[in-house]
Each structure stands twice: as structure tokens, then as C-alpha cells.
Amino acid sequence: MPIYRVTVEGKDYRVEVPDPSERPVRAIIDGELFAVEIEPAAAAAAMPAPASVQVQPTMAVPQVAPAVKSSSAASGAVTAPLPGTIVGISVSTGDAVVNGQELCVLEAMKMNNPIRATYPGVVKEILITVGQQVQHGAPLMVIAEA
Numbered sequence: 001m002p003i004y005r006v007t008v009e010g011k012d013y014r015v016e017v018p019d020p021s022e023r024p025v026r027a028i029i030d031g032e033l034f035a036v037e038i039e040p041a042a043a044a045a046a047m048p049a050p051a052s053v054q055v056q057p058t059m060a061v062p063q064v065a066p067a068v069k070s071s072s073a074a075s076g077a078v079t080a081p082l083p084g085t086i087v088g089i090s091v092s093t094g095d096a097v098v099n100g101q102e103l104c105v106l107e108a109m110k111m112n113n114p115i116r117a118t119y120p121g122v123v124k125e126i127l128i129t130v131g132q133q134v135q136h137g138a139p140l141m142v143i144a145e146a
Contacts (some may be wrong), residue, residue, distance in 0.1 A: 005011045018109055026082060033081050076124065076142045078115065080134045089130060095123045097143060104128065104140060119128030120146045 004015040016028040024035040088105040091097060097117045107112045121143040128140050 003128065009054060016111075027112065028113070035081065045079070076121065076144050077139045078103060078141050078143060080106060080114070080136055080140055082106070082108050082113070083135050084113070084133070085145070086128045086132045086140075087112060088128055089126065091123050091126070091141075093123055093126055096146070097121055097123060103143075105132045106134070115140060117143060119143075122146065 002017045002020060004017065006015050008015045013029050018028075020028055024037050027036045029033050083107075084106040086104055087107045090102045090104060097103065098120050099117055101117045102114045103117055103123075104115050106115055123141060126140075126141040126142045127142070128134065135138065
């Protein structure tokens, strides 16, 4: 798996890319999973390279969107950003959560991927159990916005 070291506005990030040819690209940035859209001009530069890469100011910076907020976010559903196995659940029904709080951990490709809240709210329903295998897009839990 290609691993990059990217500097954006003076801050260094460790970026792991399981499959650079996948669209959108799944990027694990400092341990957190993101879906990354790469502009065509930057795609050639995003192909596997040496372990250390510095983004030059003249290159297009990829647009990064959290993978955990699905199009059904209006309904409060938190969905799986990739297929895997649930290895931990960090909240219970009725818990208040804040933006960025870990909700559960999904193991995929031998990596633990924390699934985080993308807005504050209250956990209304947990639809998964530890050890359960889930597919991409599967509903994990429902959070009512605060």
C-alpha cells in the first residue's frame, strides 16, 4: 500500500492509499479514513511514488470529504465507508455525541478505521454488533441531530 508524506500549508500528514486507481480514492490520513476526489491534473502526481512526497503549492490540492457522512445524513444514518468487520462500538443508545467523536471501529484490510460523528446529536439506534461483517454503505447507527 503506497504511503505518502504530504505537507499542506506547513502541516505534515501521513497518507496511506490502499488502491490509488480507485475512484474516489480511499485515503487514510493520520489514521482517519477519507474519500478523496483527485482533479485530473493531479492524478498523474498521485500515482505510487517514493515513500515521501511533498505537495508543491503549484499542484492542485485534492478536495477531501469525510467518508462517514453519507447522502442519507439527513435521515441521521451513519454508514460504512468500506466493507469490513466491526471490532468495537464506542457509544450506546441515548448517548450524546459531538462532532468528531468516535462511534465505532471498522477493521478493513487489517487496519482499524475509526468511524466518527460528523455532527453533534444523540445516538437513537445502533444497528451493528461487534464481530459483524458489513458492506460498503451499510447503515451502522442512527444519530438524531442536536
